[in-house]
Amino acid sequence: MNGFLKNRTSFAAAVLTSIFLSFFYSSISSAEERENTCPSKNFSVFLLEFSAKVATQQQFVLDNVQVMTLKQKGYAEQVEPFVTHVKSSDLKFPIIFPIASFKEEGIQVVRVDEETLQVVDKRAGNSEIKTYTFKLAGCWALYGMEDWAITSDNFKPPQKKDMSESESFLFQKAMAYSWLGWAQKYQLTTELFQASLDNFVLAASDGNAEASLAAAGLSLSGMAPKLDEEKLESLYKTAARILPAGAEGLSYFYCYGNDVAGNGPCKDPYRAEQALINSARLGSAEGANSVGEYFETGKLVTKDINRAIACYQLAVQRGNSDAIKNLNKIKQHEARMPQASYCY
Incomplete structure (x- = not known):
């Protein structure tokens, strides 16, 4: 029996050795062949x-x-x-x-x-x-x-509301590329943000407000290439029709174009003010507070403390804590609190 086991062990070892040598010489042969025909x-x-x-x-x-x-x-x-x-x-x-x-x-x-x-x-x-x-x-x-392609074969997110099937896929594809870019751990980080912007722009091509705002915002973030000012304005105008954040972005654009840093004086204070007022009109608490600040200081066009107070009060009703601080500041500096008029 021991001789039988010994023979089986020897046989198994021989087989393994044969397989190894076959693989080894095959690898050498492949490498040599590649070198000879390089x-x-x-x-x-x-x-x-x-x-x-x-x-x-x-x-x-x-x-x-x-x-x-x-x-x-x-x-x-x-x-x-x-x-x-x-x-x-x-x-x-x-x-x-x-x-x-x-x-x-x-x-x-x-x-x-x-x-x-x-x-x-x-x-x-x-x-x-x-x-x-x-x-x-x-x-x-x-x-x-x-x-690095994202296709319908490897990416099947649930469809977003208020978007067509095509818009939804392009928008979420753009989001997926953004997530990869924000990870900041891939050699292609710049290209991933570029891919994100490309897909947001495609998703916005039929006038979707959310996709338009995302494309404009990514362009201004400095993470992706800047869109030209005509395209950027078009995207913000589309977003501003129904989205408060779109109107706020449009206000920024009228002041600073595609300058991410926002340097210098506002280029078009009248249209910037009107866009900001529209953000408040669309229900933004932050927009109402911002309009109040501009009315209080007169940094754009209108300087009107009574309208400023009305905007602050509206922002407080919408839950903005900064507006409470702004109202308290006015109380501290005014002998008599001015009466609120109207915000917009």
């Missing part, structure tokens, strides 16, 4: 050849490729990176579309270390970015891929 160890030359021919892509891919995609985080309007390892035989070719020039617009090459380079492909837009990581071992070979 288009070029100059990466700029290699990349053009790799992108141009499917056969080259199939040959210069590691046996297991690290693939990152975005997956929905629970049921929220958030996504997170999800990494798997995919056999080269299961990859869908072509992996990358032909690159005409190493300096082609939308193509960025980033050096990770001495033997690792990453190609960032933005040619399809900020919402369709893909990255390709190559390692040099005999020749360059694809090691990993990242797909």
